[in-house]
Amino acid sequence: MEAIVSSFPVYFDYQVQFTHGLFTKENFLLAEVIQQSIARPSKLLFVVEQEVADSHPMLPTAINDYCQYHGLRQCGPVLFIAGGEAIKNDSRQLQQIYQAINEHSICRHSYIVAVGGGALLDMVGFAAATAHRGIRLIRVPTTVLAQADSGVGVKNAINYFNKKNFLGCFAPPYAVLNDFDFLSSLNLRDWRAGMAEAVKVALIKDAEFFYYLQQQAQALSQRDLPSMQHLIQRCAALHVAHISGNGDPFEFGSSRPLDFGHWAAHKLEHLTTHRLRHGEAVAIGLALDSTYSYLAGYLAQSDWQQILTTLQDLGFALYAPELSQQLENLDHPLNIFHGLREFQEHLGGELTIMLLEKIGQGKEVHAVDIAVFQQAIALLREQSCKQVPEILSN
Amino acid sequence: MEAIVSSFPVYFDYQVQFTHGLFTKENFLLAEVIQQSIARPSKLLFVVEQEVADSHPMLPTAINDYCQYHGLRQCGPVLFIAGGEAIKNDSRQLQQIYQAINEHSICRHSYIVAVGGGALLDMVGFAAATAHRGIRLIRVPTTVLAQADSGVGVKNAINYFNKKNFLGCFAPPYAVLNDFDFLSSLNLRDWRAGMAEAVKVALIKDAEFFYYLQQQAQALSQRDLPSMQHLIQRCAALHVAHISGNGDPFEFGSSRPLDFGHWAAHKLEHLTTHRLRHGEAVAIGLALDSTYSYLAGYLAQSDWQQILTTLQDLGFALYAPELSQQLENLDHPLNIFHGLREFQEHLGGELTIMLLEKIGQGKEVHAVDIAVFQQAIALLREQSCKQVPEILSN
Numbered sequence: 001m002e003a004i005v006s007s008f009p010v011y012f013d014y015q016v017q018f019t020h021g022l023f024t025k026e027n028f029l030l031a032e033v034i035q036q037s038i039a040r041p042s043k044l045l046f047v048v049e050q051e052v053a054d055s056h057p058m059l060p061t062a063i064n065d066y067c068q069y070h071g072l073r074q075c076g077p078v079l080f081i082a083g084g085e086a087i088k089n090d091s092r093q094l095q096q097i098y099q100a101i102n103e104h105s106i107c108r109h110s111y112i113v114a115v116g117g118g119a120l121l122d123m124v125g126f127a128a129a130t131a132h133r134g135i136r137l138i139r140v141p142t143t144v145l146a147q148a149d150s151g152v153g154v155k156n157a158i159n160y161f162n163k164k165n166f167l168g169c170f171a172p173p174y175a176v177l178n179d180f181d182f183l184s185s186l187n188l189r190d191w192r193a194g195m196a197e198a199v200k201v202a203l204i205k206d207a208e209f210f211y212y213l214q215q216q217a218q219a220l221s222q223r224d225l226p227s228m229q230h231l232i233q234r235c236a237a238l239h240v241a242h243i244s245g246n247g248d249p250f251e252f253g254s255s256r257p258l259d260f261g262h263w264a265a266h267k268l269e270h271l272t273t274h275r276l277r278h279g280e281a282v283a284i285g286l287a288l289d290s291t292y293s294y295l296a297g298y299l300a301q302s303d304w305q306q307i308l309t310t311l312q313d314l315g316f317a318l319y320a321p322e323l324s325q326q327l328e329n330l331d332h333p334l335n336i337f338h339g340l341r342e343f344q345e346h347l348g349g350e351l352t353i354m355l356l357e358k359i360g361q362g363k364e365v366h367a368v369d370i371a372v373f374q375q376a377i378a379l380l381r382e383q384s385c386k387q388v389p390e391i392l393s394n
Numbered sequence: 395m396e397a398i399v400s401s402f403p404v405y406f407d408y409q410v411q412f413t414h415g416l417f418t419k420e421n422f423l424l425a426e427v428i429q430q431s432i433a434r435p436s437k438l439l440f441v442v443e444q445e446v447a448d449s450h451p452m453l454p455t456a457i458n459d460y461c462q463y464h465g466l467r468q469c470g471p472v473l474f475i476a477g478g479e480a481i482k483n484d485s486r487q488l489q490q491i492y493q494a495i496n497e498h499s500i501c502r503h504s505y506i507v508a509v510g511g512g513a514l515l516d517m518v519g520f521a522a523a524t525a526h527r528g529i530r531l532i533r534v535p536t537t538v539l540a541q542a543d544s545g546v547g548v549k550n551a552i553n554y555f556n557k558k559n560f561l562g563c564f565a566p567p568y569a570v571l572n573d574f575d576f577l578s579s580l581n582l583r584d585w586r587a588g589m590a591e592a593v594k595v596a597l598i599k600d601a602e603f604f605y606y607l608q609q610q611a612q613a614l615s616q617r618d619l620p621s622m623q624h625l626i627q628r629c630a631a632l633h634v635a636h637i638s639g640n641g642d643p644f645e646f647g648s649s650r651p652l653d654f655g656h657w658a659a660h661k662l663e664h665l666t667t668h669r670l671r672h673g674e675a676v677a678i679g680l681a682l683d684s685t686y687s688y689l690a691g692y693l694a695q696s697d698w699q700q701i702l703t704t705l706q707d708l709g710f711a712l713y714a715p716e717l718s719q720q721l722e723n724l725d726h727p728l729n730i731f732h733g734l735r736e737f738q739e740h741l742g743g744e745l746t747i748m749l750l751e752k753i754g755q756g757k758e759v760h761a762v763d764i765a766v767f768q769q770a771i772a773l774l775r776e777q778s779c780k781q782v783p784e785i786l787s788n
Binding site: 001002003004005006007008009010011012013014015016017018019098102105107108109129130131132133134152155157160161163165166167168169170171172233236237240243244245249250251254344345349 | 397399402403404406407410413492496501503524525528549554557627630631637639644645738739743
């Protein structure tokens with residue numbers, strides 16, 4: 001019998017904007033992003049991370065005043081939600097968002113404005129993507145990591161069965177508004193941790209950007225804001241260009257270049273029960289996969305050394321003891337290499353791991369040699385004994 | 395500061411196939427649809443509606459045998475889940491699917507094969523769309539309604555806050571395999587109820603198809619299988635063509651032509667606490683909106699009469715007492731016109747209602763006259779007194 005074939009493109013577009021003082025009255029950015037109709041003003045629901053509100057006590061008032069001044073229809077009071085990865089494990093936070101959407105009749109043409117770090121944006125994004133099959137989401141990332149990386153992409157997720165991002169969907173935001181002023185209230189540890197994804201994307205895509213990071217490493221690590229603004233803009237641009245330009249924004253295939261260093265990072269976050277920040281775990285993952293790339297003969301020694309030095313200059317540790325636990329016992333759930341299997345399972349399809357050929361140029365492989373990885377871990381452990389891992393003492 | 399603009403298409407495609415004896419060994423359809431790699435056979439998780447399994451007791455064995463014969467990697471035993479709209483209210487069913495996905499390490503390149511009616515497909519589809527950000531879903535619809543309409547589209551959903559489809563997302567299936575043999579076990583009521591969506595799509599898009607339904611109404615109502623196969627194929631083709639061809643498959647805009655008759659239908663399902671099947675409620679919704687179209691001067695009287703007669707010949711009632719309750723009391727939650735507001739809220743944006751200009755040709759309006767709707771309800775009530783609503787006595 002004759003089959004019906006359905007084939008169609010869906011067009012997505014969104015903008016990532018950079019600003020200061022997003023909620024000051026004279027800043028028209030948010031007001032301009034909202035599609036207003038005079039007959040039926042769009043509704044806005046604001047969700048703000050509690051820690052951000054604590055650091056910026058005038059923020060809720062500023063939001064109210066901003067909406068009033070620009071004629072935006074704010075629904076209900078600002079909703080405060082805790083931040084951090086733990087909220088992605090707890091469905092009550094998600095339900096609180098659904099509740100507000102229902103209570104204020106937030107529809108598919110209304111806006112949810114989420115202000116916070118990556119975990120909050122992930123969780124609110126999942127609520128927005130699944131209520132009424134998708135409400136417009138405006139992300140206002142407040143951390144280096146979220147402004148440069150996680151907040152500018154097309155993913156959202158919560159954790160389930162104790163597995164990171166087990167539930168989620170691909171749903172591009174309506175807009176991302178990066179306000180650099182939020183960075184002033186970050187503690188040093190979060191300031192630094194966010195830079196790991198910039199090193200990652202530089203290593204696989206942009207040698208020039210890597211050399212910028214190398215040269216500015218001390219300044220960046222010491223909270224130089226202009227350097228950080230450049231880091232965020234370049235990292236976000238590379239991330240977004242990858243999504244738009246790689247032909248597989250919703251990851252139907254197996255290739256995942258942006259996950260360079262991430263198989264070990266995800267497992268390390270879990271093994272350290274989040275003692276390590278995501279960025280700190282990524283930095284160790286980058287060190288590990290770069291070292292493997294060197295030992296496997298893909299990467300020149302000088303490139304490898306520059307990578308490790310730059311990571312250290314940015315304030316990152318290159319090693320955590322959890323890398324070595326049960327190292328010979330491959331079947332043990334606390335063995336780091338379990339992360340390879342979990343990584344493959346989450347992504348599906350063939351194992352595909354990004355390694356490095358040179359600075360600025362990745363190389364995908366479909367098989368790895370565990371013995372060489374064990375050697376890489378030994379090298380990093382040795383190296384770490386020579387240096388106090390400053391970032392972990394914060 | 396310079397903005398980053400991200401703009402990209404995502405390409406989707408899927409096939410809707412028609413067959414008999416899908417799980418007999420000599421049928422290669424399912425085996426051909428699965429992308430097999432010899433190195434790493436794809437996993438399949440089967441979810442079957444309990445009522446379907448009860449009517450086809452050999453089905454689980456047939457599925458096992460089929461997988462074995464065709465070298466498909468079936469994971470775990472077939473999972474049996476109750477069907478019907480009620481399962482969309484109960485998160486335990488959803489969790490059971492997530493549990494199986496986790497237990498059997500079903501990844502983004504694995505397949506979930508869902509066998510059942512529209513509600514089961516909706517719920518399993520939501521699980522598949524949200525686990526690991528999207529697992530491949532093969533729908534095997536077993537009812538007229540699901541084969542012709544709900545099972546061939548791009549939506550999935552569950553209910554929340556007692557609101558139909560409050561949670562969901564747009565996620566095209568990997569494939570839809572319509573096996574006509576499942577229709578033999580439908581009871582007469584479900585057989586008939588499924589035809590309402592065919593009348594709907596014929597009325598707004600295809601006059602010739604409407605005249606086919608008019609001419610075959612008695613045969614269709616008396617379970618003539620060849621007529622029904624034609625109905626399903628044509629209805630599915632029109633539905634899919636609309637999704638692929640209208641330029642807005644994920645409904646970012648406000649236009650929703652396929653929702654002709656549905657604002658009242660959704661509300662009636664709720665008001666009758668699902669005494670009415672979805673298709674039965676849609677038939678009443680079609681009668682109501684056609685009558686309004688006639689009274690408002692859009693639709694010729696002869697067209698209007700042919701519509702009502704055809705619906706009745708197909709075995710549909712044109713009226714339910716819940717249409718009239720609290721009819722003058724517009725603020726009462728049991729008033730049918732609350733459905734207009736709920737419809738708008740779910741879809742978002744401007745109120746957009748599809749009416750009829752003539753048979754085969756819809757007409758969108760953005761405002762309606764409640765007094766004319768009240769008159770339409772009175773007319774349908776009058777008409778219904780002249781005829782025993784056979785379908786409700788089943």
